[in-house]
Amino acid sequence: MARKNYTDEFRQRAVDLYESTPGATLKGIAADLGVSRGALREWVEKHSSGTTTAGAGPVPVGRRPESQAARIARLEAELAESKAEKLKLETERDILRQAAKYFAGETNW
Secondary structure, three states: OOOOOOOHHHHHHHHHHHHHOOOOOHHHHHHHHOOOHHHHHHHHHHHOOOOEOOOOOEOOOOOOOOOHHHHHHHHHHHHHHHHHHHHHHHHHHHHHHHHHHHHHHHOOO
């Protein structure tokens, strides 16, 4: 297979696309652009090498810096999920308490 040469502009735009698409994977973006996943990973490493997130050091490959709006949306979704899980667990607990009371009253040992 012939080795393809991509312009620096194409590489930068590919990295920008990857970093700006929420939930995107290297594999998915690479497939959309017609490049190999390894090539895109190298481009992301190269172009993101100086990027830091709030003093946390360089951004690891596969992890993009998270915008404030994306972080808030993610945390709100996690909170909603936690509240729903809490409600479900409380309901199950109440059902089990009622069942325990019913069966405790039914037995006359």
